[in-house]
Amino acid sequence: MRPTYADHSGKSLDPKLVYWEPGGTEERILEAVEHALTLDLHDVTRKWAWAERLFRLKRIAHGTQSAERALAVAGAKGPEAGPVIARYLAAAQEGARQYADDPWFTDHVEEARQLTR
Secondary structure (H helix, E strand, O other), X not given: OOOOHHHHHHHHOOOOOOOOOOOOHHHHHHHHHHHHOOOOOOHHHHHHHHHHHHHHHHHHHHHHHHHHHHHHHOOOOOOOHHHXXXXXXXXXXXXXXXXXXXXXXXXXXXXXHHHOO
16 A cells, blocks of 8 residues: 555654644644534544644644744744633633543643743
8 A cells, every 4th residue: 555645744744843834734724623523523533633623722832932932032023822822721621621531631731831831
């Protein structure tokens, strides 16, 4: 079986780096996941969609915060990280309420709070 483009591109990205830009891939994936969450999903699928939502919000929050800081050092104005981080925190809190028995979700609340510091 030939590897697909998605397989190749996913393996070529360093998971420790955030490739983020306004309106870019991360935000488009987030839009698709949030749309999926409006649909009638099986419980397991809904939980995985919530996990993907938090994962993408976290990456967008980190990317926005990094861009804001880097541009500030250069004396330029960039995207504001505060609203993006607040959105991530609110989603993390909602996910933790819905899946309180899963520490993966509750851990995201603390991760989001750390970004506000």
